[in-house]
Amino acid sequence: MEKIDKIYFDIDGVIKGVASPQKDVIALLRYCLDNYLGSVYWLTTHCRSGENHTDFALRGEFPNDLVDELYDKILPTDWEVLKTDAIDLDSDFVWFDDNLFETERMVLERNYVLDGFFKMNPKDHEMAKKALDFLKKFEK
Numbered sequence: 001m002e003k004i005d006k007i008y009f010d011i012d013g014v015i016k017g018v019a020s021p022q023k024d025v026i027a028l029l030r031y032c033l034d035n036y037l038g039s040v041y042w043l044t045t046h047c048r049s050g051e052n053h054t055d056f057a058l059r060g061e062f063p064n065d066l067v068d069e070l071y072d073k074i075l076p077t078d079w080e081v082l083k084t085d086a087i088d089l090d091s092d093f094v095w096f097d098d099n100l101f102e103t104e105r106m107v108l109e110r111n112y113v114l115d116g117f118f119k120m121n122p123k124d125h126e127m128a129k130k131a132l133d134f135l136k137k138f139e140k
């Protein structure tokens with residue numbers, strides 16, 4: 001992968017319920033909005049089956065104005081069973097998630113895009129920083 005076309009974000013274990021300092025999580029989100037606006041998507045159970053409840057999931061966790069901005073700017077996806085159903089497998093994507101189901105792994109492998117999955121460890125205090133460092137390697 002030499003460039004990034006799309007970025008997918010899980011919420012729980014990725015930007016919420018994580019050991020990373022909140023300022024690092026916000027810096028990661030800020031970077032995505034500033035550099036990939038229009039190409040950042042939710043990929044979370046809080047946005048599924050045509051319903052986007054990400055604002056409810058994040059309210060109280062982050063400053064209200066940021067929650068509203070994320071709700072406005074991060075694009076919803078529509079999926080039912082496998083998150084990979086919502087991913088554009090033909091694009092160069094990064095998918096930040098703390099969990100990958102075996103069936104989802106198989107889909108990624110079959111399409112030769114397993115390298116698009118970026119495993120987030122919620123217990124790692126440096127995780128948000130590591131994710132941001134990763135993105136910066138692709139700086140346009």
Ligand SMILES: [Mg+2]
Nearest residue numbers: 010012013098
């Ligand atoms: Mg999760």
